[in-house]
Amino acid sequence: MVNLVVRRDHKLKGNVRSPFKPGLVCLLRSFLLVCCVLLVCCGWGLYYLLPDTRDMEINKFRNRRSILYYLLPGTREMEMNKLRNRRSIHRPVPANVWWREKEVITIWTIWIGGSQIPPLVQAAMESCKTAHPNDRDQHGASAYAREPHLHYRVVTDEDLADPEGRLKFSLHPSFFLLDNIEKSDYLRAELLHHHGGFYLDADVLCLQSFRDILDRSPFDAAGAQDRTHYGPYPSLSQNTLGPFRPESPTTTWWHDALHVTMDSLTPQLKACHENYGGTIPYPIPRWYGTSICGIEWGGVIDFVKPVWKALAEDNSLGHDLAMCDVEGNQVGWGYSDNCHIVHLGTAGEFYERHNWNLRDLCRNLKVLRGSHICSGREESSLVRVMTNTSRF
The missing domain is CATH 3.90.550 (Spore Coat Polysaccharide Biosynthesis Protein SpsA; Chain A)
Structure with a gap:
């Protein structure tokens, strides 16, 4: 019985080496923690860091404000489909509009x-x-x-x-x-x-x-x-x-x-x-x-x-x-x-x-190009549209 106990203790306290040194493990954990914080905050950070620009795609991204918009599965598609259905060209107009x-x-x-x-x-x-x-x-x-x-x-x-x-x-x-x-x-x-x-x-x-x-x-x-x-x-x-x-x-x-x-x-x-x-x-x-x-x-x-x-x-x-x-x-x-x-x-x-x-x-x-404004026209004698009318 004594031998069994000693053998079990020996097994528990054996010389099992970790593949990583303690300092390296701590460094890896810190790196992962920083990455998580940056991932959550980058949506807000980019909103303020990106320069003010008229570019449409950048403005779209800047105003999302949250990286979760892209991380959650189907979120972007769900919102876009909602807007497509709501603004469909086939949307019926009430008779009493x-x-x-x-x-x-x-x-x-x-x-x-x-x-x-x-x-x-x-x-x-x-x-x-x-x-x-x-x-x-x-x-x-x-x-x-x-x-x-x-x-x-x-x-x-x-x-x-x-x-x-x-x-x-x-x-x-x-x-x-x-x-x-x-x-x-x-x-x-x-x-x-x-x-x-x-x-x-x-x-x-x-x-x-x-x-x-x-x-x-x-x-x-x-x-x-x-x-x-x-x-x-x-x-x-x-x-x-x-x-x-x-x-x-x-x-x-x-x-x-x-x-x-x-x-x-x-x-x-x-x-x-x-x-x-x-x-x-x-x-x-x-x-x-x-x-x-x-x-x-x-x-x-x-x-x-x-x-x-x-x-x-x-x-x-x-x-x-x-x-x-x-x-x-x-x-x-x-x-x-x-x-x-x-x-x-x-x-x-x-x-x-x-x-x-x-x-x-x-x-x-x-x-x-190809619009009614330019089709078949040379330099236009611009039509005066400044004539006022009281009709509403």
């Missing part, structure tokens, strides 16, 4: 300040005017007997001289203390609230009619997808909005919040105007930052972004307006085979090309 009650759906563009319209912006305006003729006259009254007419409309200084008569709504008492960029931000919110329809920046080219968007858009708020996203949900580009239902809960909230913002900015704007004798200089374009009076870029309307995020998460935000870059690549998730619009972005990289005419655009921008 809001726009069926409208005779005219207006596509709004704003050009104020009295400056001469650059040729590039003139070409953009002409493209939208050409893409949206009076389709009742073109196709006959019976073709769209129950469909609204799409009408392109440019708001100018003449409208601001008589806003209640020409725009059918009054302006905030401090409206004229804003600079022209801020006035445009203000007006897009009010136009969409009071009249609905679409809003386009003046440097947006229209490649085709928006009628097919109406045919599949039951949403009260919609627009083109932005280069940034709310997690898996695309955000709206504030440069290209629509269609919006007028006086909907969304636009009503936007209208009310806008006037609260204007009330809070009024003392700052008044003091600024007193310092500058009533004339506020500002650079054109005004790069991202603050205005002369200290208002941040987009500060008049950016507060609406969280509301759009909530609508997107509730499946109540439409993205049927397809925006493409100058190469013809769709911005955002890319569920459409066609491009409705191209935002040239003249406040940034294209500003030095303001003197481009239609021939220059057709020669240099890949997305325009």
